[in-house]
Amino acid sequence: MADEVVDHGRRRFLTVTTAAVGGIGVVAAAVPFVESWQPSARARAAGAPVTQSLKKIEPGQQLIVAWRSLPIFIVNRTPQQLATLPKLNPRLVDPNSDVGQQPAYAKNETRSIKPQWLVMIGICTHLGCVPDYKGKIEPEPFDPNWQGGFYCPCHHSHYDIAGRVYKNMPAPKNMEIPAYHFIDDTTVQIGVDPKGAA
Amino acid sequence: MSNVWSNLGDWITERTPGMLPMYRKHMTEYYAPKNFNLWYYFGSLALLVLVAQIITGIFLTMNYNPSAAGAFDSVQYIMRDVEWGWLIRYMHSTGASLFFIVVFLHMFRGIIYGSFKRPRELVWLLGMLIFLVLMAEAFMGYVLPWGNMSFWGAKVIISLFGTIPVIGTHLVEWIMGDFLPGDATLNRFFALHVVALPIVLLLLVVLHIAALHEVGSNNPDGVDVKHGVKGNRWSPLAPADGIPFHPYYTVKDLVGVGFLLLIAAFIIFFAPTLGGWFLEPDNSIAANNLVTPAQIKPVWYFSPFYAIVRMVPSFMDTAVWGVIAMFGSIFVLFAMPWLDRSPVKSIRYRGRGYKIALTVFVIAFLGLCAVGTDTTAEVIPAWFGDVDVTFWENLFGRLMTLLYFGFFVFLWAYTYFGWETTKPVPDRVTTHD
Numbered sequence A: 001m002a003d004e005v006v007d008h009g010r011r012r013f014l015t016v017t018t019a020a021v022g023g024i025g026v027v028a029a030a031v032p033f034v035e036s037w038q039p040s041a042r043a044r045a046a047g048a049p050v051t052q053s054l055k056k057i058e059p060g061q062q063l064i065v066a067w068r069s070l071p072i073f074i075v076n077r078t079p080q081q082l083a084t085l086p087k088l089n090p091r092l093v094d095p096n097s098d099v100g101q102q103p104a105y106a107k108n109e110t111r112s113i114k115p116q117w118l119v120m121i122g123i124c125t126h127l128g129c130v131p132d133y134k135g136k137i138e139p140e141p142f143d144p145n146w147q148g149g150f151y152c153p154c155h156h157s158h159y160d161i162a163g164r165v166y167k168n169m170p171a172p173k174n175m176e177i178p179a180y181h182f183i184d185d186t187t188v189q190i191g192v193d194p195k196g197a198a
Numbered sequence B: 001m002s003n004v005w006s007n008l009g010d011w012i013t014e015r016t017p018g019m020l021p022m023y024r025k026h027m028t029e030y031y032a033p034k035n036f037n038l039w040y041y042f043g044s045l046a047l048l049v050l051v052a053q054i055i056t057g058i059f060l061t062m063n064y065n066p067s068a069a070g071a072f073d074s075v076q077y078i079m080r081d082v083e084w085g086w087l088i089r090y091m092h093s094t095g096a097s098l099f100f101i102v103v104f105l106h107m108f109r110g111i112i113y114g115s116f117k118r119p120r121e122l123v124w125l126l127g128m129l130i131f132l133v134l135m136a137e138a139f140m141g142y143v144l145p146w147g148n149m150s151f152w153g154a155k156v157i158i159s160l161f162g163t164i165p166v167i168g169t170h171l172v173e174w175i176m177g178d179f180l181p182g183d184a185t186l187n188r189f190f191a192l193h194v195v196a197l198p199i200v201l202l203l204l205v206v207l208h209i210a211a212l213h214e215v216g217s218n219n220p221d222g223v224d225v226k227h228g229v230k231g232n233r234w235s236p237l238a239p240a241d242g243i244p245f246h247p248y249y250t251v252k253d254l255v256g257v258g259f260l261l262l263i264a265a266f267i268i269f270f271a272p273t274l275g276g277w278f279l280e281p282d283n284s285i286a287a288n289n290l291v292t293p294a295q296i297k298p299v300w301y302f303s304p305f306y307a308i309v310r311m312v313p314s315f316m317d318t319a320v321w322g323v324i325a326m327f328g329s330i331f332v333l334f335a336m337p338w339l340d341r342s343p344v345k346s347i348r349y350r351g352r353g354y355k356i357a358l359t360v361f362v363i364a365f366l367g368l369c370a371v372g373t374d375t376t377a378e379v380i381p382a383w384f385g386d387v388d389v390t391f392w393e394n395l396f397g398r399l400m401t402l403l404y405f406g407f408f409v410f411l412w413a414y415t416y417f418g419w420e421t422t423k424p425v426p427d428r429v430t431t432h433d
Ligand code: HEM
Pocket: B050, B053, B054, B055, B056, B057, B058, B060, B061, B064, B075, B089, B092, B093, B095, B096, B099, B134, B137, B138, B139, B141, B142, B143, B144, B145, B193, B194, B195, B198, B201, B279
């Protein structure tokens, strides 16, 4: 043993390759554990479209339905509420809905298919709270000149009655409009685009 | 009798030679500076609270049901039906808040006496890692009762990662294991809270103490005791200003233990929710993914960091800046040993500029606490009447955020450019005989 010559180059090569192969093995073995945190097949499957009748929603009222466990706001907007929309443009971040927070068929002044009906994912674009519906055009503690809209209780972002966010708020974007379409005059289906729209 | 004990001692020592030297190194022959004051209680108290959390936690686990359908009810069951369950749960929930009080004071001690400086940088870094893991541990524990605040707290905190460009949305789904916090989220948080993070925490604490005992404790004078004058009444080679940890500091720490237990008992028995500060009222309502509580605010110990998220506005179409600032407010503390370049450790011998800056920093921290806990949102209308609350709160909060970060910038410049006039540091601790 003692008089054997040590081949250092060979020893280093073996050390490095052993470490590299072992390292690759460790990374490969970690993949299933990391991937196990992805939404499971069951969670992914639970996302079917939702159908909702609009008959019982009075003017000025909001209804919240769940779709993919997300709160969907449906608001029957009054003409007074709709009249506030153009006036608010200078106070908003994205008055013309240029950021892709809605399907093309809802990229308009009212951010909806029919002006009267707002259908929107009621999730604040800041950190995901559900904003409160403050539909009345009246002074509020957080804004003496309130024009009606949504108020996020978490970090106080303000949105107008079309879900467009005010300037200088923690939230960066307008609230998202989901894919939806009207089955008939008084029924919407959420999760499916109108026929013809992509 | 004593013969039996010493025989047993020999028997063990022969088989595990490391045991006795270890006891000596960390207890009877660990020479700690003799001038420790009140601030030096908090390390051993943190250890006490850690042990208390583990014991009460293990007993909670015996009746807790980690599922979205069963968690809330099982906590109510612990509170109402399990014999003494209410006591064990209140010990655990009060312990969580006391943990942070103790740890904040422990960290503050490190700052005022320069304990993070050479040669204790590693002790400080390990401490900061403990702090990070502790925050994760507390956050996940907070989610477990699956009340409405648990749910929304989880949602908001996880969404912080959603602000990261490109990968954000996927990262959030990966953390939650679903499109909203649900069973998958609760179960993985349970596994982390109850098994993974406590193990990591214990390991880090052992390393933290080992690293400290290697270089020796600092003290309120910031004097190097270990390399100073030698010779005390136990050994001519031991530091002159050092006394054996056991029995001197074990006995001293027992006094602290008594005080802490007294305070804890008072809270547990007379004010377990501490007016909503230790346990929030909205969390006694079961989780509901369609209704956000009217007021979402984090538990007090997260509030200063969380306030920073709120105070930084979005720009360039993204909310990521607030999140960066929040993580920055914690990570900047890791850099303390390299930001503060003053050769003087203890505040007792440091310049006036340092003392003023530190006072401002404490005010900024408390100010951010007030913003984060929504105290400002209540106080502003109460004191100033009909004013624009959002405007004034943002103004105040942003000022506090600037002062918080400003402290670190100032500290670096003040010590780097040599603007500080320090007082001479004595070479023995001031109370030596
Ligand atoms: C190391 C420090 C720890 C901290 C800071 C901590 C913090 C917390 C917090 C804040 C809660 C929520 C309080 C509540 O509303 O009840 C909680 C709950 C819980 N913790 Fe811990 N914990 C720690 C260690 C542990 C350990 C080691 C275990 C188990 C081995 C454990 C088991 C539990 C269980 C089962 C719950 C849910 C039951 C309940 O909410 O009452 N904890 N923890």
